[in-house]
Amino acid sequence: DAGVIQSPRHEVTEMGQEVTLRCKPISGHDYLFWYRQTMMRGLELLIYFNNNVPIDDSGMPEDRFSAKMPNASFSTLKIQPSEPRDSAVYFCASTSRGLAAHEQFFGPGTRLTVL
Amino acid sequence: AQSVAQPEDQVNVAEGNPLTVKCTYSVSGNPYLFWYVQYPNRGLQFLLKYITGDNLVKGSYGFEAEFNKSQTSFHLKKPSALVSDSALYFCAVRDSAEPGFQKLVFGTGTRLLVSP
Numbered sequence: 222d223a224g225v226i227q228s229p230r231h232e233v234t235e236m237g238q239e240v241t242l243r244c245k246p247i248s249g250h251d252y253l254f255w256y257r258q259t260m261m262r263g264l265e266l267l268i269y270f271n272n273n274v275p276i277d278d279s280g281m282p283e284d285r286f287s288a289k290m291p292n293a294s295f296s297t298l299k300i301q302p303s304e305p306r307d308s309a310v311y312f313c314a315s316t317s318r319g320l321a322a323h324e325q326f327f328g329p330g331t332r333l334t335v336l
Numbered sequence: 337a338q339s340v341a342q343p344e345d346q347v348n349v350a351e352g353n354p355l356t357v358k359c360t361y362s363v364s365g366n367p368y369l370f371w372y373v374q375y376p377n378r379g380l381q382f383l384l385k386y387i388t389g390d391n392l393v394k395g396s397y398g399f400e401a402e403f404n405k406s407q408t409s410f411h412l413k414k415p416s417a418l419v420s421d422s423a424l425y426f427c428a429v430r431d432s433a434e435p436g437f438q439k440l441v442f443g444t445g446t447r448l449l450v451s452p
Contacts, residue, residue: 225379254439263444264380264426277439312379323430324370325440327379 225328227313233334239301242331245294246315254325255288255298256312264312270296303335338363338431342443349417350451357412357425357446365433369410370440371401374424383425386410397421417450424448 226245234240246253254269268278273290281288285304290296300307310332314325339362349355361367368387372380384395391403401412412425427443 264442266439269439314380323368323440324382324385326382327372329379332377 225313225315225326227311227328227331229331230329231332231334233336234303235336236304237302238335239299240303240307240333240335242298242311242313242333244296244298244313244328246296246313247326248294250315250317250326251293252316252318252323253290253296254314254316255296256314257309258312258330259309267298300333303333305335308333308335338367338429338441340427340429340441340443342425342427342446344446345444346447346449348449348451351419352416355414355417355421355448355450357427357448359410359412359427359443360408361410361427361429362408363429363431363433365431367410368430368432369401369403370428371395371399371410371412372426372428372442373397374426374445376423380426383412417448419450419452422448422450 228243251272255267257265257267267280268288269276270290286300288298310330312330313328316323316325341360343358370385371383373383374380383399384393384401386393386403394400399414401410403410424445424447426445428440430440
C-alpha cells in the first residue's frame with residue numbers, strides 16, 4: 222500500500238487566498254483525521270470522519286476552515302480566506318476500527334505558508 | 337477523559353549511551369499506548385504500541401517501551417543511541433473504557449538530540 226497520500230507537499234499563498242489541501246487515506250480505512258502542527262501549539266486535531274461523515278469538528282479553528290470527504294478515498298481541507306496565522310504543517314491520518322488499537326497512519330504533511 | 341504527559345521538552349544523550357524518553361498517562365479503563373517518531377520535514381511514523389500482555393514492548397529501529405501500570409508510565413527506551421535517532425518523539429493514548437471509537441490523545445512531544 223502506498224500509505225496516506227497528501228498534496229501538495231508545500232503551498233505558499235498570499236493572505237486572503239483560498240487554500241485547498243488534499244488527502245487520500247489508506248484503502249480500507251474508515252476513519253480519517255486532519256491535524257495541524259505548529260511550534261506554538263504542537264499537534265492539534267482539527268476534525269475527523271468516520272465512513273465519510275464528520276464526527277467531531279470541535280478542533281476546527283473558525284469558520285474559515287472547512288473539510289469534506291466526498292468518498293472513502295478522498296478528503297479536502299479548505300481555508301478561505303487564508304491568514305498568516307494559518308501557516309503550519311497540516312497532516313492527514315487514517316485508521317480502521319478493525320485494527321486492534323486503532324493506531325493511526327500519517328501522511329507526509331502539507332507545509333502551508335501564508336504571506 | 338484520557339490524557340498523556342511528556343515532561344521533558346528535550347533529551348540529550350551521547351551516541352552509544354542508553355536513552356529514555358518519558359511518558360505518563362491518565363485513563364479511566366485500560367490504556368492503549370503508542371509511540372510515534374517524527375523526523376525533520378516528515379510525517380509521524382509509528383514506532384510501537386502496547387495493547388495487552390508483556391509489559392516490555394519492542395518496536396522499530398531497536399526501540400522498546402515499558403508499560404508500568406502502577407506508575408501509569410510508558411517510557412521509551414533504547415540501549416544504545418544513534419545520531420540518526422535524533423528526532424521528535426510523541427506518546428499517545430486511548431482509553432479502552434470509553435464507548436465507541438476514540439481519537440488518540442497525543443503528548444506535546446520530546447525532542448531527542450543524540451550527539452556524536
